[in-house]
Amino acid sequence: MIASLSGTVQMLRLDSAVVEVGGVGYLLHATPATLATLRVGAQASLSTSLVVREDSMTLFAFADDDExxxxxxAQTVSGVGPRLALAMLAVLTPNALRRALASGDLKALTRVPGIGQKGAQRLVLELGDKLGHPVDDEAAGVSGSAARELAGDQRERVSEALVGLGWSTKVADDAITTVLGDLGVDHVAAADVPSILRSSLKVLGGHRG
Incomplete structure:
Protein backbone atom coordinates (compact mmCIF):
# COMPACT_ATOMS: atom_id res chain seq x y z
CA MET A 1 0.00 0.00 0.00
CA ILE A 2 1.19 3.52 -0.79
CA ALA A 3 0.68 5.38 2.51
CA SER A 4 2.31 8.70 1.62
CA LEU A 5 4.00 10.61 -1.17
CA SER A 6 6.50 13.46 -1.19
CA GLY A 7 7.45 15.14 -4.42
CA THR A 8 6.99 18.04 -6.81
CA VAL A 9 3.51 19.16 -7.83
CA GLN A 10 3.38 18.94 -11.63
CA MET A 11 -0.29 19.69 -12.29
CA LEU A 12 -3.41 20.86 -10.47
CA ARG A 13 -6.99 20.17 -11.54
CA LEU A 14 -10.36 20.81 -9.89
CA ASP A 15 -10.45 17.37 -8.26
CA SER A 16 -6.92 16.01 -8.58
CA ALA A 17 -3.21 16.72 -8.80
CA VAL A 18 -0.15 15.11 -10.30
CA VAL A 19 2.86 14.80 -8.00
CA GLU A 20 6.19 13.62 -9.42
CA VAL A 21 8.19 11.28 -7.20
CA GLY A 22 11.46 9.88 -8.51
CA GLY A 23 10.58 10.65 -12.11
CA VAL A 24 7.11 9.08 -11.86
CA GLY A 25 3.97 11.24 -11.91
CA TYR A 26 1.25 10.05 -9.54
CA LEU A 27 -2.35 11.15 -10.15
CA LEU A 28 -3.90 11.95 -6.77
CA HIS A 29 -7.60 12.58 -6.17
CA ALA A 30 -8.29 14.97 -3.29
CA THR A 31 -10.72 17.47 -1.81
CA PRO A 32 -10.68 21.11 -2.96
CA ALA A 33 -9.36 22.13 0.46
CA THR A 34 -6.36 19.78 0.16
CA LEU A 35 -5.69 20.81 -3.44
CA ALA A 36 -5.77 24.47 -2.41
CA THR A 37 -2.68 23.89 -0.25
CA LEU A 38 -0.65 22.78 -3.28
CA ARG A 39 1.27 24.91 -5.76
CA VAL A 40 2.62 23.83 -9.16
CA GLY A 41 6.39 23.48 -8.95
CA ALA A 42 6.40 23.33 -5.15
CA GLN A 43 7.18 20.37 -2.93
CA ALA A 44 4.30 18.54 -1.26
CA SER A 45 3.97 15.76 1.29
CA LEU A 46 0.60 14.02 1.46
CA SER A 47 -0.94 11.03 3.19
CA THR A 48 -2.42 8.67 0.62
CA SER A 49 -4.75 5.71 0.31
CA LEU A 50 -4.60 3.29 -2.62
CA VAL A 51 -7.95 1.84 -3.72
CA VAL A 52 -7.52 -1.28 -5.84
CA ARG A 53 -10.26 -2.55 -8.13
CA GLU A 54 -10.22 -5.28 -10.76
CA ASP A 55 -9.71 -2.75 -13.54
CA SER A 56 -8.05 0.16 -11.76
CA MET A 57 -5.76 1.42 -9.01
CA THR A 58 -6.68 4.88 -7.71
CA LEU A 59 -4.72 7.04 -5.30
CA PHE A 60 -6.48 9.45 -2.96
CA ALA A 61 -4.50 12.14 -1.14
CA PHE A 62 -5.08 13.88 2.19
CA ALA A 63 -3.63 16.73 4.20
CA ASP A 64 -2.89 14.44 7.16
CA ASP A 65 -3.21 10.91 8.54
CA ASP A 66 -6.46 11.72 10.36
CA GLU A 67 -8.25 12.57 7.12
CA ALA A 74 -16.11 5.62 6.01
CA GLN A 75 -15.81 2.95 3.35
CA THR A 76 -16.65 0.24 5.87
CA VAL A 77 -20.23 1.53 5.83
CA SER A 78 -22.47 -0.28 3.37
CA GLY A 79 -23.05 1.81 0.26
CA VAL A 80 -20.08 4.13 0.82
CA GLY A 81 -17.32 3.93 -1.77
CA PRO A 82 -14.14 6.01 -2.11
CA ARG A 83 -15.80 8.81 -4.08
CA LEU A 84 -18.54 9.30 -1.49
CA ALA A 85 -16.03 9.05 1.35
CA LEU A 86 -13.98 11.81 -0.31
CA ALA A 87 -17.12 13.92 -0.76
CA MET A 88 -17.76 13.62 2.98
CA LEU A 89 -14.34 15.11 3.68
CA ALA A 90 -14.91 17.84 1.12
CA VAL A 91 -17.93 19.02 3.11
CA LEU A 92 -16.98 18.14 6.70
CA THR A 93 -13.64 18.13 8.45
CA PRO A 94 -12.83 14.91 10.36
CA ASN A 95 -13.76 16.57 13.66
CA ALA A 96 -16.97 18.07 12.24
CA LEU A 97 -17.91 14.62 10.99
CA ARG A 98 -17.24 13.16 14.43
CA ARG A 99 -19.49 15.79 16.00
CA ALA A 100 -22.26 15.14 13.49
CA LEU A 101 -22.11 11.40 14.12
CA ALA A 102 -21.91 11.75 17.90
CA SER A 103 -24.91 14.09 18.03
CA GLY A 104 -26.91 12.35 15.30
CA ASP A 105 -26.92 15.54 13.24
CA LEU A 106 -28.55 14.15 10.10
CA LYS A 107 -28.90 17.62 8.59
CA ALA A 108 -25.14 18.10 8.57
CA LEU A 109 -24.57 14.67 7.07
CA THR A 110 -27.14 15.15 4.30
CA ARG A 111 -25.24 18.24 3.15
CA VAL A 112 -22.85 15.77 1.53
CA PRO A 113 -23.86 15.17 -2.11
CA GLY A 114 -25.04 11.59 -2.44
CA ILE A 115 -26.12 11.13 1.18
CA GLY A 116 -29.84 11.17 1.89
CA GLN A 117 -31.78 10.73 5.11
CA LYS A 118 -31.43 6.94 5.19
CA GLY A 119 -27.77 7.11 4.29
CA ALA A 120 -27.15 9.60 7.09
CA GLN A 121 -28.90 7.33 9.57
CA ARG A 122 -26.76 4.42 8.38
CA LEU A 123 -23.61 6.47 8.91
CA VAL A 124 -24.60 7.30 12.48
CA LEU A 125 -25.27 3.62 13.22
CA GLU A 126 -22.30 2.06 11.46
CA LEU A 127 -19.59 4.70 11.59
CA GLY A 128 -20.09 6.65 14.81
CA ASP A 129 -18.04 4.39 17.10
CA LYS A 130 -15.24 3.85 14.58
CA LEU A 131 -14.01 7.45 14.41
CA GLY A 132 -13.61 8.12 18.12
CA HIS A 133 -14.89 11.09 20.06
CA PRO A 134 -14.87 14.65 18.68
CA VAL A 135 -12.41 17.06 20.23
CA ASP A 136 -12.92 20.76 20.92
CA ASP A 137 -11.04 23.45 19.04
CA GLU A 138 -8.40 23.82 21.73
CA ALA A 139 -7.62 20.08 21.70
CA ALA A 140 -7.52 20.13 17.91
CA GLY A 141 -4.77 22.73 18.07
CA VAL A 142 -6.84 25.82 17.35
CA SER A 143 -6.27 28.70 19.74
CA GLY A 144 -9.12 30.65 21.24
CA SER A 145 -8.40 33.64 18.99
CA ALA A 146 -8.17 31.42 15.92
CA ALA A 147 -11.42 29.74 16.83
CA ARG A 148 -13.12 33.12 17.04
CA GLU A 149 -11.61 34.08 13.69
CA LEU A 150 -12.96 30.90 12.13
CA ALA A 151 -16.40 31.88 13.34
CA GLY A 152 -16.27 35.10 11.27
CA ASP A 153 -16.41 35.75 7.54
CA GLN A 154 -14.44 33.07 5.71
CA ARG A 155 -14.64 34.60 2.24
CA GLU A 156 -10.85 34.97 2.10
CA ARG A 157 -10.37 31.24 2.69
CA VAL A 158 -12.59 30.43 -0.28
CA SER A 159 -10.83 33.03 -2.43
CA GLU A 160 -7.40 31.65 -1.52
CA ALA A 161 -8.53 28.13 -2.40
CA LEU A 162 -9.74 29.26 -5.84
CA VAL A 163 -6.55 31.22 -6.49
CA GLY A 164 -4.57 28.12 -5.52
CA LEU A 165 -6.48 26.18 -8.17
CA GLY A 166 -5.51 28.64 -10.88
CA TRP A 167 -7.95 31.55 -10.99
CA SER A 168 -7.06 35.20 -10.49
CA THR A 169 -8.13 36.92 -7.29
CA LYS A 170 -10.67 39.10 -9.13
CA VAL A 171 -12.27 36.18 -10.94
CA ALA A 172 -12.40 34.20 -7.69
CA ASP A 173 -13.95 37.08 -5.76
CA ASP A 174 -16.53 37.70 -8.49
CA ALA A 175 -17.57 34.05 -8.40
CA ILE A 176 -17.94 34.10 -4.63
CA THR A 177 -20.00 37.30 -4.83
CA THR A 178 -22.30 35.60 -7.34
CA VAL A 179 -22.77 32.57 -5.09
CA LEU A 180 -23.44 34.68 -1.99
CA GLY A 181 -25.91 36.80 -3.96
CA ASP A 182 -27.79 33.70 -5.10
CA LEU A 183 -27.95 32.50 -1.49
CA GLY A 184 -29.03 35.91 -0.18
CA VAL A 185 -26.18 36.15 2.35
CA ASP A 186 -23.31 38.60 2.70
CA HIS A 187 -20.62 36.46 4.32
CA VAL A 188 -19.19 32.95 4.38
CA ALA A 189 -19.67 31.02 7.62
CA ALA A 190 -16.90 28.60 8.61
CA ALA A 191 -19.20 25.60 8.25
CA ASP A 192 -20.17 26.72 4.74
CA VAL A 193 -16.66 27.08 3.30
CA PRO A 194 -16.73 23.71 1.46
CA SER A 195 -20.19 24.27 -0.04
CA ILE A 196 -19.40 27.87 -1.08
CA LEU A 197 -16.17 26.63 -2.65
CA ARG A 198 -18.02 23.94 -4.61
CA SER A 199 -20.67 26.41 -5.77
CA SER A 200 -17.98 28.90 -6.82
CA LEU A 201 -16.28 26.19 -8.85
CA LYS A 202 -19.57 25.53 -10.63
CA VAL A 203 -19.96 29.24 -11.41
CA LEU A 204 -16.43 29.34 -12.82
CA GLY A 205 -17.11 26.26 -14.93
CA GLY A 206 -13.47 25.31 -15.27
CA HIS A 207 -12.40 28.53 -17.05
CA ARG A 208 -9.26 30.07 -15.63
CA GLY A 209 -8.99 33.85 -15.48
Whole structure:
Protein backbone atom coordinates (compact mmCIF):
# COMPACT_ATOMS: atom_id res chain seq x y z
CA MET A 1 0.00 0.00 0.00
CA ILE A 2 1.19 3.52 -0.79
CA ALA A 3 0.68 5.38 2.51
CA SER A 4 2.31 8.70 1.62
CA LEU A 5 4.00 10.61 -1.17
CA SER A 6 6.50 13.46 -1.19
CA GLY A 7 7.45 15.14 -4.42
CA THR A 8 6.99 18.04 -6.81
CA VAL A 9 3.51 19.16 -7.83
CA GLN A 10 3.38 18.94 -11.63
CA MET A 11 -0.29 19.69 -12.29
CA LEU A 12 -3.41 20.86 -10.47
CA ARG A 13 -6.99 20.17 -11.54
CA LEU A 14 -10.36 20.81 -9.89
CA ASP A 15 -10.45 17.37 -8.26
CA SER A 16 -6.92 16.01 -8.58
CA ALA A 17 -3.21 16.72 -8.80
CA VAL A 18 -0.15 15.11 -10.30
CA VAL A 19 2.86 14.80 -8.00
CA GLU A 20 6.19 13.62 -9.42
CA VAL A 21 8.19 11.28 -7.20
CA GLY A 22 11.46 9.88 -8.51
CA GLY A 23 10.58 10.65 -12.11
CA VAL A 24 7.11 9.08 -11.86
CA GLY A 25 3.97 11.24 -11.91
CA TYR A 26 1.25 10.05 -9.54
CA LEU A 27 -2.35 11.15 -10.15
CA LEU A 28 -3.90 11.95 -6.77
CA HIS A 29 -7.60 12.58 -6.17
CA ALA A 30 -8.29 14.97 -3.29
CA THR A 31 -10.72 17.47 -1.81
CA PRO A 32 -10.68 21.11 -2.96
CA ALA A 33 -9.36 22.13 0.46
CA THR A 34 -6.36 19.78 0.16
CA LEU A 35 -5.69 20.81 -3.44
CA ALA A 36 -5.77 24.47 -2.41
CA THR A 37 -2.68 23.89 -0.25
CA LEU A 38 -0.65 22.78 -3.28
CA ARG A 39 1.27 24.91 -5.76
CA VAL A 40 2.62 23.83 -9.16
CA GLY A 41 6.39 23.48 -8.95
CA ALA A 42 6.40 23.33 -5.15
CA GLN A 43 7.18 20.37 -2.93
CA ALA A 44 4.30 18.54 -1.26
CA SER A 45 3.97 15.76 1.29
CA LEU A 46 0.60 14.02 1.46
CA SER A 47 -0.94 11.03 3.19
CA THR A 48 -2.42 8.67 0.62
CA SER A 49 -4.75 5.71 0.31
CA LEU A 50 -4.60 3.29 -2.62
CA VAL A 51 -7.95 1.84 -3.72
CA VAL A 52 -7.52 -1.28 -5.84
CA ARG A 53 -10.26 -2.55 -8.13
CA GLU A 54 -10.22 -5.28 -10.76
CA ASP A 55 -9.71 -2.75 -13.54
CA SER A 56 -8.05 0.16 -11.76
CA MET A 57 -5.76 1.42 -9.01
CA THR A 58 -6.68 4.88 -7.71
CA LEU A 59 -4.72 7.04 -5.30
CA PHE A 60 -6.48 9.45 -2.96
CA ALA A 61 -4.50 12.14 -1.14
CA PHE A 62 -5.08 13.88 2.19
CA ALA A 63 -3.63 16.73 4.20
CA ASP A 64 -2.89 14.44 7.16
CA ASP A 65 -3.21 10.91 8.54
CA ASP A 66 -6.46 11.72 10.36
CA GLU A 67 -8.25 12.57 7.12
CA UNK A 68 -6.96 9.35 5.55
CA UNK A 69 -8.15 7.30 8.51
CA UNK A 70 -11.63 8.84 8.29
CA UNK A 71 -11.68 8.21 4.53
CA UNK A 72 -10.84 4.53 5.00
CA UNK A 73 -13.22 4.05 7.94
CA ALA A 74 -16.11 5.62 6.01
CA GLN A 75 -15.81 2.95 3.35
CA THR A 76 -16.65 0.24 5.87
CA VAL A 77 -20.23 1.53 5.83
CA SER A 78 -22.47 -0.28 3.37
CA GLY A 79 -23.05 1.81 0.26
CA VAL A 80 -20.08 4.13 0.82
CA GLY A 81 -17.32 3.93 -1.77
CA PRO A 82 -14.14 6.01 -2.11
CA ARG A 83 -15.80 8.81 -4.08
CA LEU A 84 -18.54 9.30 -1.49
CA ALA A 85 -16.03 9.05 1.35
CA LEU A 86 -13.98 11.81 -0.31
CA ALA A 87 -17.12 13.92 -0.76
CA MET A 88 -17.76 13.62 2.98
CA LEU A 89 -14.34 15.11 3.68
CA ALA A 90 -14.91 17.84 1.12
CA VAL A 91 -17.93 19.02 3.11
CA LEU A 92 -16.98 18.14 6.70
CA THR A 93 -13.64 18.13 8.45
CA PRO A 94 -12.83 14.91 10.36
CA ASN A 95 -13.76 16.57 13.66
CA ALA A 96 -16.97 18.07 12.24
CA LEU A 97 -17.91 14.62 10.99
CA ARG A 98 -17.24 13.16 14.43
CA ARG A 99 -19.49 15.79 16.00
CA ALA A 100 -22.26 15.14 13.49
CA LEU A 101 -22.11 11.40 14.12
CA ALA A 102 -21.91 11.75 17.90
CA SER A 103 -24.91 14.09 18.03
CA GLY A 104 -26.91 12.35 15.30
CA ASP A 105 -26.92 15.54 13.24
CA LEU A 106 -28.55 14.15 10.10
CA LYS A 107 -28.90 17.62 8.59
CA ALA A 108 -25.14 18.10 8.57
CA LEU A 109 -24.57 14.67 7.07
CA THR A 110 -27.14 15.15 4.30
CA ARG A 111 -25.24 18.24 3.15
CA VAL A 112 -22.85 15.77 1.53
CA PRO A 113 -23.86 15.17 -2.11
CA GLY A 114 -25.04 11.59 -2.44
CA ILE A 115 -26.12 11.13 1.18
CA GLY A 116 -29.84 11.17 1.89
CA GLN A 117 -31.78 10.73 5.11
CA LYS A 118 -31.43 6.94 5.19
CA GLY A 119 -27.77 7.11 4.29
CA ALA A 120 -27.15 9.60 7.09
CA GLN A 121 -28.90 7.33 9.57
CA ARG A 122 -26.76 4.42 8.38
CA LEU A 123 -23.61 6.47 8.91
CA VAL A 124 -24.60 7.30 12.48
CA LEU A 125 -25.27 3.62 13.22
CA GLU A 126 -22.30 2.06 11.46
CA LEU A 127 -19.59 4.70 11.59
CA GLY A 128 -20.09 6.65 14.81
CA ASP A 129 -18.04 4.39 17.10
CA LYS A 130 -15.24 3.85 14.58
CA LEU A 131 -14.01 7.45 14.41
CA GLY A 132 -13.61 8.12 18.12
CA HIS A 133 -14.89 11.09 20.06
CA PRO A 134 -14.87 14.65 18.68
CA VAL A 135 -12.41 17.06 20.23
CA ASP A 136 -12.92 20.76 20.92
CA ASP A 137 -11.04 23.45 19.04
CA GLU A 138 -8.40 23.82 21.73
CA ALA A 139 -7.62 20.08 21.70
CA ALA A 140 -7.52 20.13 17.91
CA GLY A 141 -4.77 22.73 18.07
CA VAL A 142 -6.84 25.82 17.35
CA SER A 143 -6.27 28.70 19.74
CA GLY A 144 -9.12 30.65 21.24
CA SER A 145 -8.40 33.64 18.99
CA ALA A 146 -8.17 31.42 15.92
CA ALA A 147 -11.42 29.74 16.83
CA ARG A 148 -13.12 33.12 17.04
CA GLU A 149 -11.61 34.08 13.69
CA LEU A 150 -12.96 30.90 12.13
CA ALA A 151 -16.40 31.88 13.34
CA GLY A 152 -16.27 35.10 11.27
CA ASP A 153 -16.41 35.75 7.54
CA GLN A 154 -14.44 33.07 5.71
CA ARG A 155 -14.64 34.60 2.24
CA GLU A 156 -10.85 34.97 2.10
CA ARG A 157 -10.37 31.24 2.69
CA VAL A 158 -12.59 30.43 -0.28
CA SER A 159 -10.83 33.03 -2.43
CA GLU A 160 -7.40 31.65 -1.52
CA ALA A 161 -8.53 28.13 -2.40
CA LEU A 162 -9.74 29.26 -5.84
CA VAL A 163 -6.55 31.22 -6.49
CA GLY A 164 -4.57 28.12 -5.52
CA LEU A 165 -6.48 26.18 -8.17
CA GLY A 166 -5.51 28.64 -10.88
CA TRP A 167 -7.95 31.55 -10.99
CA SER A 168 -7.06 35.20 -10.49
CA THR A 169 -8.13 36.92 -7.29
CA LYS A 170 -10.67 39.10 -9.13
CA VAL A 171 -12.27 36.18 -10.94
CA ALA A 172 -12.40 34.20 -7.69
CA ASP A 173 -13.95 37.08 -5.76
CA ASP A 174 -16.53 37.70 -8.49
CA ALA A 175 -17.57 34.05 -8.40
CA ILE A 176 -17.94 34.10 -4.63
CA THR A 177 -20.00 37.30 -4.83
CA THR A 178 -22.30 35.60 -7.34
CA VAL A 179 -22.77 32.57 -5.09
CA LEU A 180 -23.44 34.68 -1.99
CA GLY A 181 -25.91 36.80 -3.96
CA ASP A 182 -27.79 33.70 -5.10
CA LEU A 183 -27.95 32.50 -1.49
CA GLY A 184 -29.03 35.91 -0.18
CA VAL A 185 -26.18 36.15 2.35
CA ASP A 186 -23.31 38.60 2.70
CA HIS A 187 -20.62 36.46 4.32
CA VAL A 188 -19.19 32.95 4.38
CA ALA A 189 -19.67 31.02 7.62
CA ALA A 190 -16.90 28.60 8.61
CA ALA A 191 -19.20 25.60 8.25
CA ASP A 192 -20.17 26.72 4.74
CA VAL A 193 -16.66 27.08 3.30
CA PRO A 194 -16.73 23.71 1.46
CA SER A 195 -20.19 24.27 -0.04
CA ILE A 196 -19.40 27.87 -1.08
CA LEU A 197 -16.17 26.63 -2.65
CA ARG A 198 -18.02 23.94 -4.61
CA SER A 199 -20.67 26.41 -5.77
CA SER A 200 -17.98 28.90 -6.82
CA LEU A 201 -16.28 26.19 -8.85
CA LYS A 202 -19.57 25.53 -10.63
CA VAL A 203 -19.96 29.24 -11.41
CA LEU A 204 -16.43 29.34 -12.82
CA GLY A 205 -17.11 26.26 -14.93
CA GLY A 206 -13.47 25.31 -15.27
CA HIS A 207 -12.40 28.53 -17.05
CA ARG A 208 -9.26 30.07 -15.63
CA GLY A 209 -8.99 33.85 -15.48
Missing amino acids: RSVFEA
